[in-house]
Amino acid sequence: MSSFKHLLVAALSIGAISVSSPAALQCAPVPDSITLNQNGKLFSPFTFNHAKHIQSIKECADCHHHTTGTLVTDPNCVRCHQNSSPTAVVSCKGCHLATPFSPETLAAKRADKQRFHLDKMGLKGAMHQSCIGCHNKVGNGPTGCQDCHPRTKEGSAFYSSNRKGAKPAHAEEE
Amino acid sequence: MKRRNFLKACLIGGTTIALGKTNKGWASGSFEGYPEAMGVLVDTTRCIGCRSCEAACNKEQKLPEPDTSFDDPAVFEHERRPTSKAYTVVNRYQKEQPSGPVYRKVQCNHCNEPACLTSCFVNAYTKTKEGAVIYNSKICVGCRNCMIACPFNVPGYDYDSATNPIVKKCILCYDTRLKYGKPPACVEICPQEALTFGHRADLIKLAHERIRATPERYVDHVYGEKEVGGTSWLYLAPVGFDKLGFDTTLSNDPIISNVKDFLGMVPMVLSIWPALFSGIHLLCKNQEHDGHGHDTDSNQEDTKP
Numbered sequence: 001m002s003s004f005k006h007l008l009v010a011a012l013s014i015g016a017i018s019v020s021s022p023a024a025l026q027c028a029p030v031p032d033s034i035t036l037n038q039n040g041k042l043f044s045p046f047t048f049n050h051a052k053h054i055q056s057i058k059e060c061a062d063c064h065h066h067t068t069g070t071l072v073t074d075p076n077c078v079r080c081h082q083n084s085s086p087t088a089v090v091s092c093k094g095c096h097l098a099t100p101f102s103p104e105t106l107a108a109k110r111a112d113k114q115r116f117h118l119d120k121m122g123l124k125g126a127m128h129q130s131c132i133g134c135h136n137k138v139g140n141g142p143t144g145c146q147d148c149h150p151r152t153k154e155g156s157a158f159y160s161s162n163r164k165g166a167k168p169a170h171a172e173e174e
Numbered sequence: 175m176k177r178r179n180f181l182k183a184c185l186i187g188g189t190t191i192a193l194g195k196t197n198k199g200w201a202s203g204s205f206e207g208y209p210e211a212m213g214v215l216v217d218t219t220r221c222i223g224c225r226s227c228e229a230a231c232n233k234e235q236k237l238p239e240p241d242t243s244f245d246d247p248a249v250f251e252h253e254r255r256p257t258s259k260a261y262t263v264v265n266r267y268q269k270e271q272p273s274g275p276v277y278r279k280v281q282c283n284h285c286n287e288p289a290c291l292t293s294c295f296v297n298a299y300t301k302t303k304e305g306a307v308i309y310n311s312k313i314c315v316g317c318r319n320c321m322i323a324c325p326f327n328v329p330g331y332d333y334d335s336a337t338n339p340i341v342k343k344c345i346l347c348y349d350t351r352l353k354y355g356k357p358p359a360c361v362e363i364c365p366q367e368a369l370t371f372g373h374r375a376d377l378i379k380l381a382h383e384r385i386r387a388t389p390e391r392y393v394d395h396v397y398g399e400k401e402v403g404g405t406s407w408l409y410l411a412p413v414g415f416d417k418l419g420f421d422t423t424l425s426n427d428p429i430i431s432n433v434k435d436f437l438g439m440v441p442m443v444l445s446i447w448p449a450l451f452s453g454i455h456l457l458c459k460n461q462e463h464d465g466h467g468h469d470t471d472s473n474q475e476d477t478k479p
Contacts, residue, residue, distance in 0.1 A: 076387060101362070101371040103355035110373070119380050125220075125367025132222065132366070145224060145245070145365075159229050159244040 030054070036127070042155035046148055063130055064090055080116075092130075096123040207286035211305030212352065213374035213406035214361055215381055216279055218418065219391055220368035223250065223264055223277035227360035227369070231262045231281075234347055234359035253419060256281055258330035258342035262360060267418045276411070278418045279360070279369070282307060282328045282344035283398060284406035289429035290320035290329060298341075304353065305374060305406040306346035314340050325402050325424055346406070374406055381410055403428030 032051040037043055054060075060069025066077065066084040089095065099105055100122030109118060121129065131148070135141030142148050151159070229244035231237070238259050242249065250266035262281035269275045288307045291299035298313040299320065320341055321329045329343045347358035356362075357371035370377060381396040397415050398405040401424045409420070416422045425431075 100367070101357040106355070106372055110376070118376075119370075119383065121367055124365055128365040129220065129367070143222075158233060159226075160232075160240050161243045161245060163240060163243045163246075
């Protein structure tokens, strides 16, 4: 049952798995592309080119912490994860919850008095901070909302995009 | 009832009311908010100024269409404040700095001891146990005292309706979300998780832990932890809070502390003073009258024979 759950989680988190790259294959197959934002309503789903990122970054642990690739070097993490070997769950969704602030999540967090990682980012926050953070640092990746995921019709209505260019009230005062 | 007894009763009654009120006033000074109150921690180092929170608030609270779209960066040219049509706004600061701009979301901070609530003489405001400061527009008489009282310049005012003008501000999505334990719409949509929802007590610990773990990222202060007696919305910042438009001159005492000593005297003034002074007045007058009476009596007596 639990293995089925794991499979399900893996299947959900890794959308479209195409060809596995032969390099660095130890446990799970490495997807070349992943469909992200699969249930997005305001922004469309899009394909993340995993293979291209592997080629340019080379270091898995830059994005995946200690779950795969080399061991961690962050002195704060090293204190506990010095010898943490690659884990069975590597995908972002395996650890970062899609609903970090739901009543259930908050209650579980409060009940677990010994938990160390109390400030664990939710899935959406983790992905955006990881992507945008790195793209800003490296300076050659997309950082705008629609550079990665184009808005849906619903999204355009949500952001009232038809009013783009309309003068804000304070501008008229001047 | 004799006049003397009546005055005595007035005095005793007035003193009791005055003392009772004053004690209650003193007690409220140590109130540190409801233990189960929720809150939001705003990490301004994470915000990218996408204004999704503004859009989500607009839709959740069914506010009118904005003047310009929610992805228009032109709005950052001017510092904005919340209005009756936008319960939350994002402002940009530190644009010229090499470290890049810092964005700050503004909305009602949901004080532990709200000044708006204190100033409202019809009791339209309520601080719920979940931490939200909500208001009843049916009770509101439109005096706008709360707008003046608010230390953060938050409440907006809807002037459009002449028959039912009402104060409007963020209610932490109380009716639709908070009541059911769910995070407000702005928190849920934030892509960067710049907004963290949770119990206020936990968020304070979390905020200090972030400062401790990455001291180079933050100034060592959590805005809202102590300001004006504490607020449900808390802020972390990479630079001095005064540089991000925060009022850093606010006292740690709740606004009510400025007036509660004075307000504690009001029942005394209202109940004792009239009784006391009218008593003195009556006594003086009575003596005069009695004197007159005696005089006339004696005069009468004199004239009798």
